[in-house]
Amino acid sequence: MMKASKRLRLSNPCHFLATGFGSGLSPVAPGTMGSLASIPIWLLLIQLSWPFYFLLLILSIGLGIYLCHRTAKDMQVHDDGSIVWDEFVGMWITLMALPENNWQWVALGFVLFRTLDIWKPWPIRWFDRNVSGGIGIMLDDIIAGLAAAAIICCLASRISLI
Numbered sequence: 001m002m003k004a005s006k007r008l009r010l011s012n013p014c015h016f017l018a019t020g021f022g023s024g025l026s027p028v029a030p031g032t033m034g035s036l037a038s039i040p041i042w043l044l045l046i047q048l049s050w051p052f053y054f055l056l057l058i059l060s061i062g063l064g065i066y067l068c069h070r071t072a073k074d075m076q077v078h079d080d081g082s083i084v085w086d087e088f089v090g091m092w093i094t095l096m097a098l099p100e101n102n103w104q105w106v107a108l109g110f111v112l113f114r115t116l117d118i119w120k121p122w123p124i125r126w127f128d129r130n131v132s133g134g135i136g137i138m139l140d141d142i143i144a145g146l147a148a149a150a151i152i153c154c155l156a157s158r159i160s161l162i
Helices: 013-018 030-045 050-075 085-095 103-119 124-130 133-161
Strands: none
Touching: 013 050, 030 050, 030 085, 030 103, 050 085, 050 133, 085 103, 085 133, 103 133, 124 133
16 A cells, blocks of 8 residues: 555645645644644734635635545545644634734744644544545644634733733
8 A cells, every 4th residue: 555645746736735734744743833833924924904804814724625525535534644734723813812923932833833733622523524525634733723813812811811
């Protein structure tokens, strides 16, 4: 049986984007590498006005559903670790909640998102196990991003009260 990664073709735009411009091909912690690779793009996104950032985020979710579904189907695996577009979107959701754009808040957002994405507490785990296709691949990371963003908002409000 052919290994799933052998079915990837970075010359295919869907595969290239789904693997986070190749960052998901890291032999060590591909999801973490994909999350890290999303940060430079986020630095470009935050230059946009809030409505355009939000619009691009929504478009990235829609595109991600297609990319992840298509790539997983081509690889003949539900959610291969090399597919990291979902981590990109999850990080962008997390980082949009930062009260300040400094490295400490970015690092905290990264750690929170990765912890929730790896640990998958309820309801993230339920969606990961029960929703299939591109939506399933994307949804658990979207929820992890929303949860991490909520934690950041709570922490930011507590810090501002001190």
